[in-house]
Amino acid sequence: MNPIQTDAVIIGAGAAGLMCAISAAEQGKQVYLLDHANKAGKKILISGGGRCNFTNMYTEPGNYLSNNPHFCKSALNRYTPWDFIAEVDKASLPWHEKKLGQLFSDNKSQAVLAMLLDRCEEVGVNIVLNYSVDSVDKINDQFIITNTTTSYQCHALVIATGAMSFPTMGATDFGHRLAKKFGLKVTHTYPGLVPFTFDGAEKKQFQGLSGISIDTDIEVNNVHFRENILFTHKGLSGPAVLQISSYWKPGDKVTVRCIPDVDMASILKDTQQTQPNKHLHTILQTWLPLSVLQCLCDNIDLQKPLHSYKHSQLQEIARLIQHWQFIPSGTEGYKKAEVTCGGVDTDEISSKTFETKKVPGLYFIGEVLDVTGQLGGFNFQWAWASGFCCGQSLAI
Template structure:
């Protein structure tokens, strides 16, 4: 009986694990420096997370991206990379390829047409830089042989002097997210911080909220040290929408979240002013002038018999208390919708173990971690893509 001969050991200067935003940027930057680079992508195509981002139009950066827009156990770690590769740098990249773009709001930049344009751009740049991309090449094991790394996949083995881990986090497992990057870190004794879902809808057992599913309104949310003015969306499981996704990265289990349902308005003063107007308008009708009808009715029902009485017959103290509740509705989630619905993963490779300039592990020469696998997480709105470009570029200049 004969057995197939093992695949030959292939050589590269740099092997990048993961063909997402950070990994491709690193590969392009290193390839342009003349390095022999191989990207091992576990899926059948590169850039899957890029393709589904921004509703299919890819919110590829944010013009205001800076250290204050990121969460990390070491808030200053991201400063160097973000300063050296800015949103302007990536925008020039996009414009050079003739990709039409627009600013949606709050500095968020999107493709006019399709996120596929960003993936095609990155793929073309890889080709021009001589980068080899291996699809369905998910790494199964990583080891050390002298000063080199050996990477095993179902497509063969590679030896390299520099290994870049750009495998992302645990969010959106349906597109191939897994914990391999964390396993590599553990194998080489690179410390990790605790991980949890970020930019994720929050859940609640309150059936009143579930009945409002589909309603959206602008709010201000505060919790865990974060504050955001964006839209809130009621869902059949709790709440979502940009404001909720943003605050979810700051929220800790058991904490309450403060929601201002009338941001920019002192609700008590507004109710008092309406009370002074002539006519017999009911409180229910007054609430419906500011909120969607279903929400106005749900809130009015909470007020009991007072809801359908003329507002000019209600006590001022009652209106003051109601106004305070509208400006400061305290909401306590019982959890999140988990990694399946999370846009990012909080936590990851401890930044204290990495160089903020090169992203090389301090105790493991030649081993680099970039992008979402690192304990740096951006706000919603293009910040995480900018982190991918900046961290990938920094590592690509160093490998």
């Protein structure tokens, strides 16, 4: 079969691929955007609880995990949250800040996807869905992308296939396998922004709290987040847990400080002096439901007046509440992970153009790379920024 000759082929019509296609077509390039799914941008549709947390106003390199923390700087500087906000405003899409700089669409996520697809149409991007790639080869300075029905031949090939999180949305390890085929390094990968699981005694102890959410400071390996945790029937979730999970390795201890703004040991000691007949649980219930307190302080009777506790007992109760330590049995894995941590090693890639150093004409953008954002719109900002910068600099 005769291949379709084009300037650029982008594999993966997700956030990064769509943005790259728009950016390249705006530069006058002929672009084919291929995806094996039956719809472009499926993760955009399910993102942000259906309202797409499309960026974060306070995006900084420190919001990203990578073996090379400097790699993301150039693209994030050249395409900022305000550039994407300008696009959203131009399309008259209403948005709001939910908290901590997290910007959400007022309408369904579909509105953000429609904006990108409209733009693709305006600038003449050819989107080909249901396209499963059988092979990718480089012959001289041309890439040949083939499946049973159609082949494409191009000077520039961009891999924007994301990674393994949420396989039900079309996620695959295609990008990592392709990188290895072309001799590029891929760093250790693991699920990020993912709930923790408990087993054994811990599972039994906390299972009854499923559905309850509380404010905490959570810490792993000296990284802290101040957000809510949510007890689930399998373990723990909620924004604090999702955030810290990206910094967690199997076997690491997690420390949770409940009621983080107060010094509980001092409060209990002082109140024992001033109001000795007050019941312990009535004080503690100012901050936490009794069910949570009982689970944290397993086997300790919290229902007695303060005078009947020794100092050491009150200290121990404060410690159990404010220094809760556990080792999760694991995570809920890629099936429930919002992102994949690790990916194509950034040492292999130009941080300005996203071209690989070893294979001229081959580019990687978005989540397939070893750059992972924290929760809160940072992952889409990375997809937009890397996609835009790559699209601007495709050498053809």
